Amino acid sequence: MNSTSAPDPESAKVAVACCQIAPRVGQSDHNIGLCCDAIRTAAAQGARVIVLPELAQSGYVFNDAQEARSVAQTADGTALTAWAALAHELGVVVVAGFCELAQSGELHNSAALIDASGVRAVYRKAHLWDREKEIFTPGSAPPPVVNTAYGRIGMVICYDLEFPEWTRLAALQGAELLCVPTNWPRGAPAPAHERPGEVVRVQACASTNRMLVAACCRVGHERGVDWVGGSCIADADGYLVAGPLDGESVATIVAEINPADARNKWISQRNHVLQDRRPALYSGLAQPDN
């Protein structure tokens, strides 16, 4: 195994990559290979943490649940097996989306966090977008946060990011880097001189939590759908250190980030972004009548 040893916990920088690729719906073997190529390319550029899009293994625009089921895989299927072998070989962390067939028989829009030791966590998207509601069962487990050789890494998927409640839970669990596989469908264009709202929300997620965020979108016209692209990496102040990419480019962005930045939650002598929360006043957020 070529894995580098664990970095100095206080100061080591880590190169993080987002691989904005163009999967093809339903072509699982093709897409798994595409992901492997992207992982090798990113690792060759020095990346130690490599983020791929949502449903990178399966493509996104399914005609129906039956089609999704036909390409769904369990967590020990060919996709995660191939990516785990590569993570082991290269000594990297991979976060990538796949169409998951659960033991229960249900389908989930999932992402795996894989390191040199294998699959460390599988996360099932909790906030489903549009027709996903007809195909997938939403997850009910919080975003996992995993200790890796390159820092504590959390995962959410695409529309999850629009619920600051959800990303806050990852931060409260100590996520230093939040990896966000996405497939942001392109809607109305942003006004001139405006970044896409998706990117703005990445930035705000990063700064309100002082958490590094790497969001990886896809490209490639698929059954009438185009994509924002917008893959980007934000620092703990919410400023972009890589990206945003456009919605046409197959490209890999790499940025050096420092997980220690995310462990320092102080933003003034007296202000800590998590300790300043007033949880006793937030019970309304958890009330179903809302």
Place this chain on the structure above:
Amino acid sequence: MNSTSAPDPESAKVAVACCQIAPRVGQSDHNIGLCCDAIRTAAAQGARVIVLPELAQSGYVFNDAQEARSVAQTADGTALTAWAALAHELGVVVVAGFCELAQSGELHNSAALIDASGVRAVYRKAHLWDREKEIFTPGSAPPPVVNTAYGRIGMVICYDLEFPEWTRLAALQGAELLCVPTNWPRGAPAPAHERPGEVVRVQACASTNRMLVAACCRVGHERGVDWVGGSCIADADGYLVAGPLDGESVATIVAEINPADARNKWISQRNHVLQDRRPALYSGLAQPDN
């Protein structure tokens, strides 16, 4: 009274203004007049909802609690009385910050929502910034949301906005327009080509809640402190329709907004930004151990 009648609830646009002024610390009478001038200027430009900065009545950089106490006012003091008279005369809604002396004797960093009928709500900042912690008692009431002739208007103050939990509570209470008096102290400058993080967080607050947001900062060097400025108004998609101003300009921005945009929480055929929340999964946000 010159108040216009209530607009058509479904479609009427409302002109909202943020008046970025330069109060002077400790000079309450001066500042109250400055606010009155700003309110008249904004109303003359057609504004029906007028937002002024945090602690507009008192200035911000107090030497100590004693100095703050020396200019603090009750909700029936000269500031709110003057602004209420003007709101009545002009038929406008005013949201402005003041240094509040409570019945209890405690000091609060507060904002008032005033309309033609008088003071409708006083809100006490719940998340205190830096040395405010040595001067003010934090509020423990949620952001108020008030039905006005120009839509349902909520209030939070400055650092409150960095807690998406807090602004979400306003949205859940039906706020269509969130008014945010601020005094954003200028820290490290944003990198080139980046909007200040404060503005980014305004935008994300708007889009994740589909809530219009008007944030009004101040300018004017005060005891070694300068300000971001950055006063801005965001639409329900989180894009700016006015501002951001810079940190030097005394200026008024005005934008036409449509509260009906904020009543429509649908962002796809199947996605509603509030109904898609998973409150049963959010209990961790309200746990004090976090």
